[in-house]
Amino acid sequence: QVQLQESGPGLVKPSETLSLTCTVSGASISSYYWSWIRQPPGKGLEWIGYVYYSGTTNYNPSLKSRVTISLDTSKNQFSLKLTSVTAADTAVYYCGKGWTGWFDPWGQGTLVTVSS
Amino acid sequence: QSVLTQPPSASGTPGQRVTISCSGSTSNIGSNTVNWYQQFPGTAPKLLIYTDNHRPSGVPDRFSGSKSGTSASLAISGLQSEDEADYYCAAWDGSLNGPVFGGGTKLTVL
Numbered sequence: 001q002v003q004l005q006e007s008g009p010g011l012v013k014p015s016e017t018l019s020l021t022c023t024v025s026g027a028s029i030s031s032y033y034w035s036w037i038r039q040p041p042g043k044g045l046e047w048i049g050y051v052y053y054s055g056t057t058n059y060n061p062s063l064k065s066r067v068t069i070s071l072d073t074s075k076n077q078f079s080l081k082l083t084s085v086t087a088a089d090t091a092v093y094y095c096g097k098g099w100t101g102w103f104d105p106w107g108q109g110t111l112v113t114v115s116s
Numbered sequence: 117q118s119v120l121t122q123p124p125s126a127s128g129t130p131g132q133r134v135t136i137s138c139s140g141s142t143s144n145i146g147s148n149t150v151n152w153y154q155q156f157p158g159t160a161p162k163l164l165i166y167t168d169n170h171r172p173s174g175v176p177d178r179f180s181g182s183k184s185g186t187s188a189s190l191a192i193s194g195l196q197s198e199d200e201a202d203y204y205c206a207a208w209d210g211s212l213n214g215p216v217f218g219g220g221t222k223l224t225v226l
Contacts, residue, residue, distance in 0.1 A: 035215075044118055045153075045161065045204055045217040060214055094160055101206035101215035102151045104163040104172065 004107035022095030033099035038091040120218035138205030
């Protein structure tokens with residue numbers, strides 16, 4: 001059974017970099033595509049980007065200039081970095097297995113608040 | 117504003133059949149498969165339907181998906197109180213070169 005768990009700071013200051021890690025168990029990260037998705041409080045879902053074990057990445061055009069997603073195969077983890085954050089980046093951030101719109105499973109999510 | 121359009125709300129009484137629509141375009145639903153998610157407050161979305169009309173193991177057959185042209189629908193038959201949740205559609209968009217979501221539909225069981 002594949003399980004994902006997000007981790008990282010819950011509070012980030014404006015203009016700084018948001019960094020999150022997703023730890024995968026029950027599957028090798030060297031297979032499949034892995035995505036980050038976020039959900040602002042009370043709003044809908046937004047795909048952020050995905051990474052493949054080969055190192056291939058693809059990002060939402062609206063965030064592309066600020067996003068980096070990378071893999072750490074030794075730890076079976078993948079990570080998200082989002083630079084120059086503002087209050088609009090406050091959201092629950094989910095990691096998930098998949099890339100086409102078919103995401104299964106999802107991590108439980110972690111709330112990141114951008115505030116000074 | 118979401119690329120895929122869903123009604124913000126839907127409702128039904130126990131036992132009733134309800135449908136939730138998801139409208140897109142030729143670059144997403146019209147040329148790619150649709151997936152549906154169920155989300156309860158404070159929890160992560162859960163895959164409900166994949167590739168238009170397939171149910172993952174454990175999802176009751178009361179839930180079904182369909183697609184025609186650039187629109188898709190999620191149908192819930194024999195509505196139960198525990199079906200009260202938010203429902204999202206998602207599909208790959210060839211123009212944006214990434215997956216897109218609907219804005220979500222809040223289902224209320226009256």
